[in-house]
Amino acid sequence: MLLIDCPYCGERPEIEFVHGGQAHLARPARPAEASDSQWADYLYLRDNLQGVHAERWRHTHGCGRYFNALRDTTSDRFIATYAIGESPPVGTADTSRGRGSP
């Protein structure tokens, strides 16, 4: 079981959380003007990468808040957690992003 560092509550066991999928996906600003391909990309395509993954978690059985995390999907080790709306901490994201991110 993972030990997850909620930015608001501190370290708690994984069973208190719900995984919220890939972070930083931007919804098309004008959905009615998005093409079918752009809309399908937003809804369905994911990086699913092998390496450092930016993802959302929700502390459902705690504070109830969403937050972001960087986790290495080859080891399940958390590198950082940070608030929704913030960018990944400098030096932890793009430079070390894994294979599978084109």
Place this chain on the structure above:
Amino acid sequence: MQRFSALSLVMHGLTGHRRWKPQWRKAEPQPAYDAVIVGGGGHGLATAYYLAKEHGLSRIAVLEKGWIGGGNTGRNTTIIRSNYLFAESAALYDHALKLWEGLAQALNYNVMFSQRGVMMLAHTVHDVQVVKRHVFANRASGVDNEWLSPEEAKAFCPPLNIGPIRYPVLGAALQRRGGVARHDAVAWGFARAADALGVDIVENCAVTGILRDSAGAVAGVETTRGPIRAARVGVAAAGHSSVVLGMAGVRLPLESYPLQALVSEPVKPVMPCVVMSNTIHAYVSQSDKGELVIGAGTDAYTSYTQRGALHISNHALEAICELFPQFRRLRMLRNWGGIVDVSPDRSPIIGRTPVPGLYVNCGWGTGGFKATPGSGHLFAWTIAHDEPHPINAPFTLERFREGRLIDETAAAAVAH
């Protein structure tokens, strides 16, 4: 290929079984092939076999980063059934089930396919409605499935507890043609038959890049054992599909999750069939060695670690101990995880990609083993004809853009 028969067994017995030869060659990669299949699991090996057997391609290689059948082919709980909700899915999985029924003969290899019946339990009023809907939908599309009362379910599977437990058994759907097969034998049988048709099976050969020509079409693959040229590349890499396709700049609608399974110590025959419960996440059957083979649900987060959290497998064991109280005293021998590629509608993707000459067979999620021969058969057709077979035409990548999802999520939102 040395054919297996009663006579060959007797002859080898007379010489003390010392003259058996390896069942397939350890091939060295050649510089070029007509088609390269990435992934030496059941799906990839079956694809190579059907490409050679039915489409006359002579120069085919299967590239496997580890050893054949060492990924999800060797990690699943071997359940085979075809009673999916939608007509497209039922046609796809029943195509596979029909191939299973003649597979041992076709491959001259005993895959130990046993149609002992797959029973899917209903525990709530909602379950009863959903499962009955499945039964009626399946019968309308010619797939066998029948509704059993709790007493009939108990008669079919005597160890089942139909008493007043937390999630009581209110009934079950039974597909009598469903069952199990020996997963390793499936990989070995396809490898042996493909090898006999000239397919090179190259192990310890990981693909590290996809080569493209000046027009952008596939020209081959870069591997840890050097570049290999091929005009057609088919990827059957299961949980690692996003990684391999990412090398060609193709993003897929997939997320890879760990899925766990366990086996118990071996005991005398006690489970006559496969029992599965989507509601309480438990899958159990008994192997011919006597071990109970138990499947759990997927873990909560995406990962490539091939392991999962203990509370997930505990959840499955708690459910099984309620359904089969006599199993409480069994010890578990091993547990492990595999990485499954889950698509948004829990249906597979078999078809072309935006890159000419590059084909993908992925998204089988938690239930790909049952489709092994059908998946290989249809993928081989797709690669040979550069267009999908009518059965997998609804399962192409375009369905996500066109809104033609085949939503088996409600039907099997969890491991199946």
